Amino acid sequence: MATYDLAVNGKAVKVTGDATTPLLWALREQLNLTGTKYGCGAGLCGACTVHVDGVAVRSCQTSAASAVGKKVTTIEGLGTSALHALQKAWIAEEAPQCGYCQSGQIMKAAELLGKTPKPTREQIVAHMDGNLCRCGSYPRITRAIERAAREG
Amino acid sequence: MTTTSTTTSLSRRTLLQGSSGLTLAFAFGVTTSDETAAFSASGGRLNAFVKIAPDGVITIVSPALEMGQGVNTSLPLIIAEELDADWSKVKVETAPVAEAYNHPILRTQMVVGSLTLRGFWIPARTAGAQARQVLLDAAATLLNVPVTELTTEPSTVVHAASGRKLGYGEIAAKAKAPDKLPEIKPEQLKPVAQFRLIGKDVARHDIVAKSTGAMTYAIDATTPGMIYGTIARAPVRGSGPASANTDEIRSQPGISGVYLLDHAVGIVGDSIAAVFAARQKLKATWRDAPGSNMSSETARAEYQADARNADKKGTVGRNTGDTNAVMATAAKVISGEFTTDYVYHAQMEPHNALADVRADGTVEVWTGTQWPTRARDDAAKAAGVAPEKVKVNVMQMGGGYGRRASVEYVVDAVLLSKAAGKPVKMILSREDDVATARLRPMTAHKIDIGVDAAGKPLAWRHRFAADTVVPYLYGPARMEAQKGVDHIVFAGADVPFYDVANHQAEHIYEERGMRTAAWRGIGAGHNNYPIEVMIDELARIAGQDPADYRIALLKDPRAKRVIERVADLSDFKRKREGRALGIAFAKLGLPPVGFSMAGTVAEVSLDRASGKIKIHELWCAVDVGLPVQPSNIVAQIEGSLIWGVSSTLKERITVKNGAVEQTNFSDYEILRQSETPQMSVEIIRSGDIPLPVGELSISGVTPAVANAVFALTGKTLRQMPFTPERVKGALA
Numbered sequence: 001m002a003t004y005d006l007a008v009n010g011k012a013v014k015v016t017g018d019a020t021t022p023l024l025w026a027l028r029e030q031l032n033l034t035g036t037k038y039g040c041g042a043g044l045c046g047a048c049t050v051h052v053d054g055v056a057v058r059s060c061q062t063s064a065a066s067a068v069g070k071k072v073t074t075i076e077g078l079g080t081s082a083l084h085a086l087q088k089a090w091i092a093e094e095a096p097q098c099g100y101c102q103s104g105q106i107m108k109a110a111e112l113l114g115k116t117p118k119p120t121r122e123q124i125v126a127h128m129d130g131n132l133c134r135c136g137s138y139p140r141i142t143r144a145i146e147r148a149a150r151e152g
Numbered sequence: 153m154t155t156t157s158t159t160t161s162l163s164r165r166t167l168l169q170g171s172s173g174l175t176l177a178f179a180f181g182v183t184t185s186d187e188t189a190a191f192s193a194s195g196g197r198l199n200a201f202v203k204i205a206p207d208g209v210i211t212i213v214s215p216a217l218e219m220g221q222g223v224n225t226s227l228p229l230i231i232a233e234e235l236d237a238d239w240s241k242v243k244v245e246t247a248p249v250a251e252a253y254n255h256p257i258l259r260t261q262m263v264v265g266s267l268t269l270r271g272f273w274i275p276a277r278t279a280g281a282q283a284r285q286v287l288l289d290a291a292a293t294l295l296n297v298p299v300t301e302l303t304t305e306p307s308t309v310v311h312a313a314s315g316r317k318l319g320y321g322e323i324a325a326k327a328k329a330p331d332k333l334p335e336i337k338p339e340q341l342k343p344v345a346q347f348r349l350i351g352k353d354v355a356r357h358d359i360v361a362k363s364t365g366a367m368t369y370a371i372d373a374t375t376p377g378m379i380y381g382t383i384a385r386a387p388v389r390g391s392g393p394a395s396a397n398t399d400e401i402r403s404q405p406g407i408s409g410v411y412l413l414d415h416a417v418g419i420v421g422d423s424i425a426a427v428f429a430a431r432q433k434l435k436a437t438w439r440d441a442p443g444s445n446m447s448s449e450t451a452r453a454e455y456q457a458d459a460r461n462a463d464k465k466g467t468v469g470r471n472t473g474d475t476n477a478v479m480a481t482a483a484k485v486i487s488g489e490f491t492t493d494y495v496y497h498a499q500m501e502p503h504n505a506l507a508d509v510r511a512d513g514t515v516e517v518w519t520g521t522q523w524p525t526r527a528r529d530d531a532a533k534a535a536g537v538a539p540e541k542v543k544v545n546v547m548q549m550g551g552g553y554g555r556r557a558s559v560e561y562v563v564d565a566v567l568l569s570k571a572a573g574k575p576v577k578m579i580l581s582r583e584d585d586v587a588t589a590r591l592r593p594m595t596a597h598k599i600d601i602g603v604d605a606a607g608k609p610l611a612w613r614h615r616f617a618a619d620t621v622v623p624y625l626y627g628p629a630r631m632e633a634q635k636g637v638d639h640i641v642f643a644g645a646d647v648p649f650y651d652v653a654n655h656q657a658e659h660i661y662e663e664r665g666m667r668t669a670a671w672r673g674i675g676a677g678h679n680n681y682p683i684e685v686m687i688d689e690l691a692r693i694a695g696q697d698p699a700d701y702r703i704a705l706l707k708d709p710r711a712k713r714v715i716e717r718v719a720d721l722s723d724f725k726r727k728r729e730g731r732a733l734g735i736a737f738a739k740l741g742l743p744p745v746g747f748s749m750a751g752t753v754a755e756v757s758l759d760r761a762s763g764k765i766k767i768h769e770l771w772c773a774v775d776v777g778l779p780v781q782p783s784n785i786v787a788q789i790e791g792s793l794i795w796g797v798s799s800t801l802k803e804r805i806t807v808k809n810g811a812v813e814q815t816n817f818s819d820y821e822i823l824r825q826s827e828t829p830q831m832s833v834e835i836i837r838s839g840d841i842p843l844p845v846g847e848l849s850i851s852g853v854t855p856a857v858a859n860a861v862f863a864l865t866g867k868t869l870r871q872m873p874f875t876p877e878r879v880k881g882a883l884a
Contacts, residue, residue, distance in 0.1 A: 017423075017425070018405075022425060025423060025424055025425045028372075029380075029424065032374075033365075034371075034372035035365015035366065036365070037369075037371070037500070037501070038424075038502065039500050039501075039502070039582065040582040040817050041428065041581055041583075042582065042816050042817075042818065045817050074365070075365030076364075076365050079364075083363075083364070087363045087364060091355075091359050091360055091363050094355065094359050094784070094787065095359075095363070096220075096359055096362035096363060097220030097221070097787060097791055098218075098219055098220030098500065098501075098548075098549060098550050098552075099361075099362030099548070099550070100500040100501045100550030100551060101500050102362050103365045125825045125826050126826065128825045129824050129825045129826045130824075131825070132817060132822055132824065133500070134498050134499055134500050134551050134553070134795075134822060136790060136791030136792065136793070136795055136823075137787070137791065138794065138823075138825045138828045139790055139828065139831060140787065140790075141825070142825070
């Protein structure tokens with residue numbers, strides 16, 4: 001067991017584990033940041049998406065050890081003092097149904113808007129294609145991203 | 153707003169007979185002296201469903217279980233409507249497990265069949281109206297005026313004659329609770345025309361928490377001293393471990409216990425990462441069970457043979473007229489055969505529960521379930537305590553779709569906690585969630601339709617061979633009580649809205665030892681596909697357009713209307729270059745509660761070389777009776793259409809040696825963003841009662857797509873899902 005110093009949502013924190021301990025479980029079990037969800041454990045669904053240095057990664061496939069010295073952002077840290085534009089848009093469009101995949105969807109969408117503030121619909125669909133939603137909220141996710149891009 | 157699970161224990165004092173025949177239990181304080189105390193002494197509780205705090209905050213205790221369908225907003229909204237509540241002051245609390253919150257039709261606390269609003273429609277309004285009447289009566293005393301001079305506006309009682317007003321919070325703070333709750337008669341309910349919340353798109357109260365990561369699911373629950381666990385269930389139903397490398401597993405880092413249970417191997421440890429890592433090292437041998445030799449490929453052919461073989465008798469679940477006699481006299485009999493495969497729920501939150509079996513004989517459980525009563529009772533049985541010793545914290549579900557009406561994962565958590573002597577959060581890995589899938593049955597259908605010389609259907613016989621669900625989900629006694637009719641598998645096999653005088657539907661049981669469950673849309677998902685493909689065939693025989701033919705053959709005006717509307721929306725008769733349209737009718741409901749209806753049109757193209765179908769656009773006109781929250785209805789209809797597309801094109805579980813062959817989203821693919829068609833939904837209001845919504849629009853997709861593919865190719869797709877290989881096979 002080793003201790004890793006991480007910067008999560010702007011705070012310095014310590015987590016323990018071995019070299020392979022997934023960031024997902026360190027966030028959820030040790031830091032109580034449960035907005036990041038476990039869906040498949042194999043990088044197939046996107047429910048566990050967080051940002052490492054602004055890049056959307058699957059936290060189930062990312063070790064906590066590999067995040068040392070990098071900035072980790074979870075859904076809880078996305079909107080720092082107020083709701084992020086995407087969260088406002090998500091609420092306005094009433095995108096979530098069961099809601100379980102939505103943290104990952106929003107984090108993935110935030111990566112897109114970070115790079116491409118005014119994405120086309122095709123860019124949105126291509127970027128979001130790896131994030132699964134079983135309830136079928138895809139049309140509203142797309143609309144919410146378009147709204148966030150519009151209303152910023 | 154937040155959702156919490158209330159811990160208030162209810163003592164039943166006064167019973168009120170609702171107009172639906174439902175007995176509503178109401179509660180105040182626990183002793184006689186409390187009953188004359190101020191409402192504030194009992195937490196502002198007006199009845200089992202409404203509490204009002206002195207600051208005017210109204211807590212509505214909701215028996216609706218939220219899994220994404222929005223009922224934990226729409227049911228409280230109905231109560232708030234009759235209460236005349238200021239919605240901005242309403243908080244929603246999920247009801248504890250108590251008889252007072254039983255579903256009025258299902259008579260247990262359960263959310264299935266898209267029946268929540270329909271079942272609670274009158275009881276919920278009655279509860280809201282009763283709470284309002286309590287406030288009016290109390291205000292009359294406080295203002296010393298006759299109650300007949302009082303009216304309400306949102307969260308306020310008004311005495312127009314004197315211009316005085318009292319806020320609901322003020323009344324709750326000052327007034328005494330009545331000795332007896334007022335009885336509300338149906339005619340005292342608010343006229344539908346005066347609704348100001350229902351039908352008006354009030355925001356869902358769970359949306360903010362679900363957009364910020366703050367919503368708490370069972371997988372997020374914690375309790376002091378908690379450890380983690382998982383269950384490696386026998387791959388075949390009824391089997392269990394014969395042996396396992398328990399010593400090796402126990403020696404893995406972070407592992408504190410390994411248990412050979414009758415049906416599974418349980419592993420517990422100090423982190424879920426450690427538990428999952430140890431799970432991957434588990435080597436177990438399993439006892440044989442009845443399903444150990446089951447192969448879905450072999451079985452499908454046997455199901456088909458059984459459906460075809462008239463000597464193989466099944467259970468006749470629907471029978472009108474004299475099908476056999478009329479069939480024998482028909483000018484011509486047309487027949488069709490179809491199959492559908494096993495499918496998995498693929499809810500995004502893998503099964504889990506947190507259980508704390510304590511030394512003092514009490515048990516606490518945190519879980520997402522569609523059936524809290526069963527969760528409590530099964531947890532009690534597993535822990536060896538009485539049900540009243542079990543407290544169930546009913547959590548938001550990360551998807552349910554019928555799967556969470558089964559509660560075996562709650563039992564597993566209880567067994568692990570009992571064995572470990574600590575609270576255990578049991579989580580299944582996705583691989584184990586798939587491996588222990590409870591499937592929608594595999595089905596094989598044969599439909600025979602006797603037609604007259606003009607091609608009009610006179611007699612319709614639908615035989616389907618399929619696994620059963622009811623005996624496994626509810627127990628054999630329920631099946632017996634229903635005279636052997638498995639209503640979950642049977643759903644949608646009748647054709648009551650078509651003008652077919654003689655109709656018989658028969659279910660040939662295929663008991664192969666498979667784990668089964670209700671799956672979103674239940675039987676309609678496999679039964680409506682062959683029915684609506686055959687309707688297109690009848691239209692061709694009659695030489696008519698498929699929309700016109702349906703409108704003529706449907707005898708119910710609401711049914712005609714959804715087809716007329718969807719044909720209009722989709723401009724059905726306009727030819728599309730390289731693409732074609734297909735249409736289907738669908739229904740959801742039960743005769744005593746009423747049916748919602750949908751007309752669906754799919755626009756598809758086909759890559760003949762690869763066999764890949766592309767669904768470009770879907771139109772859906774739905775008649776849902778009274779639409780309570782139109783925007784949420786659109787979300788549910790779209791979500792169900794997407795579910796329908798996913799199951800039509802992709803989803804398929806195969807079984808070998810009794811075990812599920814798929815493992816994760818890599819080999820059980822569900823629909824993605826890029827595969828999602830354009831969708832247009834039109835809601836038709838047809839009355840003053842909300843009808844089933846959440847599963848309505850699934851069963852029209854498959855036949856609409858099959859009918860569109862026929863329009864393109866002249867070939868009928870007879871095996872669902874319509875995978876590229878199968879499409880190529882059908883075209884060859």
